[in-house]
Amino acid sequence: MAEKYYFSIPDTEVPRIVIIGGGFAGLKMARSLRSAPYQVVLIDKNNYHQFQPLFYQVAMSGLEPSSIVFPLRKAFQKQKQFYFRNAEVIKIDSGLNEVQTDRGWLAYDYLIIAIGADTNFFGNQMIADHALPMKSVSEALYLRNKILEDLESALNIRDYEERQSWIDIVIVGGGPTGVEVAGALAEMRKYILPKDYKELNPKEIDIHLIEAGPSLLAGMSELSGQKAEEFLLDMGVLVKKNTQVTSYDGKTVTMKDGSVIQSRKLIWAAGVSGNKISGLPADVIVRGNRIKVDTFCKVEGSDNIYAIGDIASMVSEAYPNAHPQVAQVALQQGQLLAKNLIRKSNGQTEKPFKYVDKGSMATIGKNKAVADLPFMKLNGFFAWLIWLAVHLLSLIGVKNKLLVFLNWIINYLTYDPSLRLIIRPRVPKKV
Ligand SMILES: Cc1cc2nc3c(=O)[nH]c(=O)nc-3n(C[C@H](O)[C@H](O)[C@H](O)COP(=O)(O)OP(=O)(O)OC[C@H]3O[C@@H](n4cnc5c(N)ncnc54)[C@H](O)[C@@H]3O)c2cc1C
Missing domain, CATH: 3.50.50.60 (FAD/NAD(P)-binding domain)
Structure with a gap:
């Protein structure tokens, strides 16, 4: 049998939290563990965080891709006891408390699954193709x-x-x-x-x-x-x-x-369906390929594996079909789980997750949006202004905020962005 190749990450006295996925949930959690008594290892198959709500503006040549993604290493330059690994997690070995990636193995004390979801073609291969x-x-x-x-x-x-x-x-x-x-x-x-x-x-x-x-x-x-x-x-x-x-x-x-x-x-x-990862018992994978968790985001039947964000399915009286797969749920779960693990390290009681619904929005075009806010429903110009402000503030990085804001102003005034470029990636000939 081939020898197991382990990541070269130093062992420490403090427990190691391994977070799989640097999306809304994983990124928020890793950042909220800043100065916590843990070593944090974030693994993502991409070396950047993606702001999915603005993908469509990239597709429509309205924004540059670089203004809605953020390098994960840059996000943690100042965080101590933090390591990032660009790798795809393939399997969880819960018996050994280890994960297997396409670049090696890694042991964990706590494992956080924040792998999000992918497009759901509902089994129609022809459409998927x-x-x-x-x-x-x-x-x-x-x-x-x-x-x-x-x-x-x-x-x-x-x-x-x-x-x-x-x-x-x-x-x-x-x-x-x-x-x-x-x-x-x-x-x-x-x-x-x-x-x-x-x-x-x-x-x-x-x-x-x-x-x-x-x-x-x-x-x-x-x-x-x-x-x-x-x-x-x-x-x-x-x-x-x-x-x-x-x-x-x-x-x-x-x-x-x-x-x-x-x-x-x-x-x-x-529609979307949870990303797959092998090694978890079949009975914790539920509708939409999500992972069944309790009110503390802990995967059912496990002591040290948690799931947060789109991949997690937490059923409650208020959400009998689990929470909606939206950014706010992911952010709030990421933050709560970080706080709970800090509480745990201090011998304090952990708190259950309670979703605070801040509302939902969609924009249809310039000066046209709809917004269901907790206190009122809006549509038209004011809903559009709120949509712009919320999305701008949610972007990671000051430069990204500025770039997007500038692009939006130019697009608004000229109706003519200059990003309509056909850029085809080219694989160089082998030497
Ligand atoms: C086009 C689009 C528009 C959207 N618009 C909105 C909106 O307007 N408002 C809103 O609230 N929500 C919106 N959403 C939903 C929102 O983006 C998700 O709810 C949110 O991203 C979920 O966060 P997450 O952290 O659970 O997963 P993600 O943000 O999807 O992050 C998952 C991370 O895990 C990584 N990963 C996956 N598998 C592996 C693996 N095996 N190994 C290593 N890394 C892995 C991925 O690279 C990714 O970085 C939109 C989604 C899409 C696709």
């Missing part, structure tokens, strides 16, 4: 390239029907991501295409938003769903509700009722 997901900054960049490349191709196609399939876009899923993408595409069609692609007729570009349920923004209030739909219809988006997409082969989108749309782009924003 051809649709465009948006669950990472690289997928958002790929989508940006694809939109721009297809417009370039369309310019040289004389046949009307054939050209349509290159310029029409289908978005599946009427949640916040689908609604935001549809709105941003409609604005791109109105303000950018007439300047950049004068030979194309913007009126010929169809943007379809397809939702399986009876309303848009199902997780928000009825009023917000209706308002979002009104905004989108007003912007010329073709909204189809109660419609299920059953297959897509890269050219033809087929619906359950037999209707079809010809499009070379199907953006899939119809």
Whole structure:
């Protein structure tokens, strides 16, 4: 048997907390353990934190990718007793208290699983093979390239029907991501295409938003769903509700009722499923591939393994279907678990998790957003201003905040960002 290769991280007198995932939950937790009596090791398969709520603006050429990601090492430059490892965790060995990664093994005293979720294609392999997901900054960049490349191709196609399939876009899923993408595409069609692609007729570009349920923004209030739909219809988006997409082969989108749309782009924003990690007992993996935890975020049946954020499923009276998979839950769980482990080290009692819902929002376009706040529901300009402020303040890093703010001002004033670049990664020839 091959010898186990261990990470070279010094042993210390204090217990070691290993956090898998530097997303909203893992990053918050690691930062909240600053000066705690623990050694903290953060492992992530990427060497950066991603701000997922603004992926769609990267895909729509509105923001640079570097302004919504943040290097994880930089985030912890000043934190003592902290180590980062860029590796993918493959397996947990709970008997030995060790994790296996693609770069070696590591022992833990406490293990925190904060691996988030990935796109859910609901087992439809054909859709998975051809649709465009948006669950990472690289997928958002790929989508940006694809939109721009297809417009370039369309310019040289004389046949009307054939050209349509290159310029029409289908978005599946009427949640916040689908609604935001549809709105941003409609604005791109109105303000950018007439300047950049004068030979194309913007009126010929169809943007379809397809939702399986009876309303848009199902997780928000009825009023917000209706308002979002009104905004989108007003912007010329073709909204189809109660419609299920059953297959897509890269050219033809087929619906359950037999209707079809010809499009070379199907953006899939119809749901997420927890990322997989092996080694946990099968009975703790529940609906949506989430990990069953108690009110202290502890994985059922374990003493020292916890799960937080999108991957965790904590069922309570208030949340019988577990918490929504949103940033606030991840942040609050990350913070509470850090505080609880500090309490534990001081011999104090740990506190159960209680989610403080600060509301939800979605933006449809300039001056158009909907917001369900704890004290009121807003739509239009004021909701949009709140959306801008909340997203700006939530970004990691002062430089990122400034860059995004500057970009937004320029985009608002000129309606003409200059990021419509087709940048294809190129693998160098072997020497
Ligand atoms: C397009 C989009 C828009 C969204 N918009 C909003 C919004 O407007 N408001 C809102 O509240 N929420 C929004 N969300 C949801 C929000 O982003 C998530 O709820 C949040 O990111 C969950 O945080 P997390 O820490 O659980 O997981 P993530 O933030 O997904 O972090 C998981 C981390 O784990 C790492 N990882 C995964 N597997 C492994 C492994 N095996 N080994 C090592 N590392 C691993 C990943 O690289 C990643 O860094 C949006 C999500 C998407 C995709």
